Amino acid sequence: MKMNVKKAGALAAAGILAVTQLVAQTPTINEVKPFAPESEYRTWSIGVHGGLLNQSNLIGLRRRFDKVEHNFGYGVYVKRQILPGFGIQAEYMGGKVTGAYKDNNNSFETKLPWSVALSAHVTLANINWRHHQGLIKPYLNVGLGALGFEPTTEINGITATYDSTTELFVPAGLGLKFAVAPDINIDLGYRMNLVQSTTFDGVRGGGSKDLFSYAHVGVEFALGNKSKPVLANSNPVSSMQKEYLAQYDDLVAQKEALKAQQAENEKLQAQMERLYADLADDDGDGVANRYDKCPDTPENTKVDGAGCPLPEPKAPVVQQVVVTEEDRRVVDEAIQNLEFDLGKATIRPSSHASLNKVAALLIEKNFSLKLAGHTDNTGSMQTNMRLSKERAEAVKAYLVSKGANPSRIEATGYGPTQPIASNNTAEGRQQNRRVEFTLY
Incomplete structure (x- = not known):
């Protein structure tokens, strides 16, 4: 099947445009350190x-048939990257x-039903150290394969x-890859294929090996x-340059930060010296x-807040608590x-009158009371x-409700x-069920 060259070129351009639009929104890929292991890529x-x-062919080798005819070719490949280049x-x-011949x-x-290389x-x-990731990447390739014709x-x-x-054949070529996304390239290439036979064109004889070319456009996906x-x-x-510049900028920033910190430390030192001068205490009384x-x-x-001696403290007056027989009778x-x-802690109303007297006694004489x-x-x-x-707590609560000071009543079970x-x-058992009152 013969193809018009202009139509093939238009088809290739349309393919490039379609793939470019498809991947225009592809997100940026994360970076890794220079010379990172393969597992990071x-x-x-x-x-x-x-x-x-x-x-x-581009190198001017002789052709047996001098009329050039173009035909459609196609291919697929799998690539394993060993090094970045x-x-x-x-x-x-x-x-x-x-x-064909021009004059007859x-x-x-x-026909090429298959070829592998x-x-x-x-x-x-x-x-290129100037560009971290080139948009246009030229390449060369050369190999060895077999083809059926x-x-x-x-x-x-x-x-x-x-x-x-x-027969065996040697493919060798060059091309350009256009990075339309971090993981997609448009591939424009040209390859010459040297067949290890003189009968590729069906004409036997002659010492020159047969040669054919393949100009193509394609898409590569990572x-x-x-x-x-x-x-x-x-x-x-470029990665080393980028990391070096980042480290350099970081060192510059650290240096500036150290200068700023040193200036701040000097300022704090001056403030501390002024504080020490203000806090000097020659007579050692604790007041600057x-x-x-x-x-x-x-x-x-001993001095007050102004550094002057405090007056001598007077001895506290101890008020002696005296529990009289009448007081004990009220409690008894x-x-x-x-x-x-x-079986409950609820005080019966019949006990209220005598408890009221105890409460009045606690209020009047400021006694302390222990309830057991x-x-x-x-x-x-x-x-x-x-x-x-x-x-015991119920009795305390009742006395407090009548005005007794709760801090002077202790309840224990x-x-x-x-x-x-x-x-x-x-x-x-009746005698053992009791609440004891102790005044002090």
Whole structure:
């Protein structure tokens, strides 16, 4: 199938524009340190391309058929990047090559059902220290492969078809890759393919090897985790320069910060010296000279805030508390009349009158009172301890409600631990269930 060159060029331009628009919003890939291990990069990529196959070449080698005809070719490849500027590429290519003589009707057509090659791919853009990642990346490649071809010739009106043949060939070429995104390149390339045979064009004889060319446009996609950069885009020289500049800027910033800190330290030092001068205390009384109105106070003299001696303290007047027999009678009456609801800490109303007298006594003479709650041994220890404490607290709460000072009343529960009679009789247990009042 022959193709018009203008149509092929228009198709290639349309493909580039479509891919560029598709990836215009691709996010920026994260950076890694220079010479980071391979695991920090994406190293695999795939590509597809299509273009023109013909017998022309850029180096002027002789062609047996002097009329150039263009035919559509296509291919796919997988590339493994070994270094930022070097990779290994495995490629498949197919199509057909045709040619003819300008002055007669003799011609040939060679079908290429398949060809496979393994090539070294050298990127020339990753040594530029001025640009961290070039948008245009020239490259060279050269390799070795095998191809299957089926030639047909028409010589002097006689058509001859030859059997399918497999031969080695050497692909070598150059090209440009345009980075339209961090992981997508548009590939424009030209490759000459030297076939290790003189029968590629169907004409046997002659000492020169047959040669055909392939000019193509394609798209290359990087594979792997999109959060990692592509090794083929890495520029170690530029990365080192970028890291050096960042470290230099950081050192400059640190130096400026140290200067600012030193100036601040000097300012603080001056302030401290002024404070030390203000806080000097020649007579050692704890009041700075600046505020000391009595600067010659003798050593170990207690002074006031102005540095002057304090007056000698007077001995405190101790008020002796005297508990009279009448006071004890009031308390004993309250003890005798104190009754609670069965198994509870609720004071019965019959006990209120005598408790009111105790409250009045505490208020009048400012006595202190200790309340000790006791129970018999009926029930669990935990229950009796709680009940004795609650009853003592209930008495305290009642006296406080009548105006007694709560800070002078202490309420403690002892449960069955301090009996005053035997718990084996009802009478003894009744005596053990009590709240003791102690005035002091």
